[in-house]
Amino acid sequence: MTSTLITGIGLLSTQADIGDVRGAAVILDGDRIAWVGSANDAPEADARLDVDGRAVIPGFVDSHAHLVFAGERSAEFAARMSGQPYSAGGIRSTVTATRAASDEELRANVDRLTRELLRSGSTTFEIKSGYGLTTHDESRSLRIAREFTHETTYLGAHVVAPEFADDPAGYVALVTGTMLDACAPHARWVDVFCDRGAFDADQARAILTAGIGAGLAPRVHANQLQHGPGVQVAVEMGAASADHCTHLDDDDVAALADSGTVATLLPGAEFSTRSPYPDARRLIDSGVNVALATDCNPGSSFTTSMPFCIAVAVRDMHMTPAEALTAATVGGARALRRSDIGRIEVGARADLVVLDAPDPIHLAYRPGVDLIHQVWRGGAPVRRAVDER
Numbered sequence: 329m330t331s332t333l334i335t336g337i338g339l340l341s342t343q344a345d346i347g348d349v350r351g352a353a354v355i356l357d358g359d360r361i362a363w364v365g366s367a368n369d370a371p372e373a374d375a376r377l378d379v380d381g382r383a384v385i386p387g388f389v390d391s392h393a394h395l396v397f398a399g400e401r402s403a404e405f406a407a408r409m410s411g412q413p414y415s416a417g418g419i420r421s422t423v424t425a426t427r428a429a430s431d432e433e434l435r436a437n438v439d440r441l442t443r444e445l446l447r448s449g450s451t452t453f454e455i456k457s458g459y460g461l462t463t464h465d466e467s468r469s470l471r472i473a474r475e476f477t478h479e480t481t482y483l484g485a486h487v488v489a490p491e492f493a494d495d496p497a498g499y500v501a502l503v504t505g506t507m508l509d510a511c512a513p514h515a516r517w518v519d520v521f522c523d524r525g526a527f528d529a530d531q532a533r534a535i536l537t538a539g540i541g542a543g544l545a546p547r548v549h550a551n552q553l554q555h556g557p558g559v560q561v562a563v564e565m566g567a568a569s570a571d572h573c574t575h576l577d578d579d580d581v582a583a584l585a586d587s588g589t590v591a592t593l594l595p596g597a598e599f600s601t602r603s604p605y606p607d608a609r610r611l612i613d614s615g616v617n618v619a620l621a622t623d624c625n626p627g628s629s630f631t632t633s634m635p636f637c638i639a640v641a642v643r644d645m646h647m648t649p650a651e652a653l654t655a656a657t658v659g660g661a662r663a664l665r666r667s668d669i670g671r672i673e674v675g676a677r678a679d680l681v682v683l684d685a686p687d688p689i690h691l692a693y694r695p696g697v698d699l700i701h702q703v704w705r706g707g708a709p710v711r712r713a714v715d716e717r
């Protein structure tokens with residue numbers, strides 16, 4: 329194992345107790361962070377990298393992405409920008425394309441999107457199924473997802489499969505029975521879209537309960553399209569995360585604040601569906617743990633860029649730059665119940681981003697500009713500065 333001393337750091341944002349540090353250095357040893365402290369006190373290492381006054385932050389943790397699909401829906405996006413509303417029904421056109429695609433085509437698309445994620449600084453990402461909606465297509469989606477991440481989520485309950493349009497109870501029986509049996513070995517999480525046009529509270533409970541019985545941990549797509557029971561179901565079932573949280577009442581906010589359930593906000597979805605953003609200030613000021621994620625999918629949010637989500641969260645959701653960075657790193661880690669990622673501290677996985685900026689505020693201050701200078705994942709450089717290639 330070789331160790332690398334990263335020095336010349338303008339500002340180190342650790343997300344750990346010591347907060348932002350100037351004049352800091354970090355030592356990576358193998359796949360872990362071995363030392364963090366003042367550059368003046370840094371011990372020797374096998375190699376040395378001077379980042380010339382740049383800011384260093386933890387790798388982003390994208391805790392919500394739908395990457396196993398085929399096709400694209402740019403025409404639907406263009407129609408929305410001309411006034412059409414978003415509806416869950418669009419999911420079915422991606423289902424048709426996904427079922428028709430070969431494993432190789434699906435794998436190539438996930439490969440392309442995960443490269444985008446890594447290039448933009450996301451060193452951990454979750455991947456959901458949910459565009460197959462048959463036992464065969466959901467399980468192959470998860471098998472392919474597992475080739476790219478351990479954080480795989482069974483979302484057979486994305487919408488009712490078209491074949492079951494007249495028999496939603498039959499579809500829930502499939503999702504909680506044969507389909508679950510085939511998918512559980514490839515998944516860590518179970519998710520359900522509990523919203524208008526998808527699944528109601530009782531169906532969501534049944535789906536999560538079955539998933540938990542099969543050894544999966546719950547998370548919920550909740551309160552995206554309208555106010556509904558999703559958040560309460562998530563809290564009641566001990567979900568790691570309630571995702572979207574766009575339409576909340578006071579009881580929802582209080583329930584989240586009192587729970588171990590993270591509110592995962594997905595500004596790409598509101599941006600791309602031209603919908604009102606979730607009230608991040610109300611959540612944070614009420615003591616709710618908040619995460620930011622991309623929700624990358626071909627319908628409601630076709631972005632892999634956490635810097636974009638941070639910029640929108642700061643500009644339009646009234647998060648401070650520091651809150652947005654925290655939500656995109658340690659917040660995402662909490663939403664995945666992980667303590668080994670999302671922060672720069674001794675023993676954590678060596679996942680770092682070197683920014684082409686002196687301060688992470690620039691992630692929101694310079695929207696749309698690629699500020700990712702270098703990415704380290706598990707101690708290995710996955711993206712080098714353009715001028716070093």
Ligand code: NIG
Nearest residue numbers: 418419521597623625627628
């Ligand atoms: O998280 N809300 C449900 N699922 C996705 C959208 C999927 C689609 O439109 O294809 C989401 O936004």
Ligand code: FE
Nearest residue numbers: 392394549623
């Ligand atoms: Fe989603």
